[in-house]
Amino acid sequence: MGTTKTDIHSIDTIEVAQVAKVLAHPARVAILKYISEQEGCICNDITEEVGLSQATVSQHLQVIRDAGLIQGNVKGKSVCYCLSKSNFDQFSVVMDQFFKGLLK
Amino acid sequence: MGTTKTDIHSIDTIEVAQVAKVLAHPARVAILKYISEQEGCICNDITEEVGLSQATVSQHLQVIRDAGLIQGNVKGKSVCYCLSKSNFDQFSVVMDQFFKGLLK
DNA sequence: AATCATCATCGTAATATTGCAATATTACGA
DNA sequence: TCGTAATATTGCAATATTACGATGATGATT
Numbered sequence: 129m130g131t132t133k134t135d136i137h138s139i140d141t142i143e144v145a146q147v148a149k150v151l152a153h154p155a156r157v158a159i160l161k162y163i164s165e166q167e168g169c170i171c172n173d174i175t176e177e178v179g180l181s182q183a184t185v186s187q188h189l190q191v192i193r194d195a196g197l198i199q200g201n202v203k204g205k206s207v208c209y210c211l212s213k214s215n216f217d218q219f220s221v222v223m224d225q226f227f228k229g230l231l232k
Numbered sequence: 233m234g235t236t237k238t239d240i241h242s243i244d245t246i247e248v249a250q251v252a253k254v255l256a257h258p259a260r261v262a263i264l265k266y267i268s269e270q271e272g273c274i275c276n277d278i279t280e281e282v283g284l285s286q287a288t289v290s291q292h293l294q295v296i297r298d299a300g301l302i303q304g305n306v307k308g309k310s311v312c313y314c315l316s317k318s319n320f321d322q323f324s325v326v327m328d329q330f331f332k333g334l335l336k
Numbered sequence: 337a338a339t340c341a342t343c344a345t346c347g348t349a350a351t352a353t354t355g356c357a358a359t360a361t362t363a364c365g366a
Numbered sequence: 367t368c369g370t371a372a373t374a375t376t377g378c379a380a381t382a383t384t385a386c387g388a389t390g391a392t393g394a395t396t
Contacts, residue, residue, distance in 0.1 A: 129355040130381025136283040137258040141265065148255035153384085154241040157248045157330070164334040172342060179240040184385050186344055205342045205393050213335065220331035226261070227324035230268040231317065233385040234351025257354085276372060288355050290374055309363045309372050 144226045147219045150195045155180055155188050160211070163198060169208030171200075195219075248330045251323045254299045259284055259292050264315070267302060273312030275304075299323075 134142055151157055155178055162177050163169065175185045189209065192198050196215040200207045238246055255261055259282055266281050267273065279289045293313065296302050300319040304311045 137262050141258045141261045144261045145258040148252040151252035152249055152256040154245045154249040157245045158241050181386050223327050285356050
C-alpha cells in the first residue's frame, strides 16, 4: 500500500491527476510563476525567490521538467529555464476540459 | 521535514496548490466524474465503479468534501453525494486564471 | 592548476498519503 | 429489539513526498 492504484482508471482520469499532481505543491506553482514572469529564464535566483534550499528547488524543478512544462538551457555555468508553452498549453486544456465536462 | 512549507508562499500560490491537490489522485478525479454523471447523486455504487475498497473510497470522499466540492445528503441509510457546483466553479476559475496568467 | 560558482544528485530524516481490514455508527425493516 | 445495509472511523503497513546537507560534476575565473 501507499502506492496509488492506476490500472483501475481511464487514461483521461489519470491524465488529469498527473497534471494536477505537478501543481499540487506551492513551491512548484511559485517556480512556474517566477519562470514565466522572467519571460526568458534565469535560474539560481529561483532558490532565493522561493525561499527553499538549492537542493529542494532542484528537486521540484526536476518534477516540473519531467512533466515537460519547462526546458533548461545550459549557458555556461548556469542553467536557464523557460516555460515550454505548448506543453503548458496542453496542460491547460486538459484541466479546462475536465472542469467543463463536469459543469456542463 | 516531509512537511510542505507554506508560510513562504503567497495566498494565490497556495490556493492553486490546494485545488490541484484535491485533483491529484485518479480515484478522486474518477469519483468526481462519476458523481457528476449521475446528475443527482448515488453513493455506495462509487465503491464498485471506482474499484477500491469502501474504506478507501470513503477516505477520498472526505478529502473532496473537506475541499467543499461535494455535498452529502443523507437519505435513509444511504448518502447521496452531489457536486456543489458553485464551489467547483470557483475551483475552475482558480486554475483557469493560473494558466492564463502564465500563458499571456 | 587551483578556486569558485552553479547546478544536479545522493543519502537520509521527517512527515504525508494510500489502501485495506476491522470495527464503529446510523438508519431502516422485520 | 435484532439483524442488516450503508457509511464512517480507526489502526496499521507500505510507499511517496518534502526538505536539506553533503558530495559531484562542469564551466568560468584567477
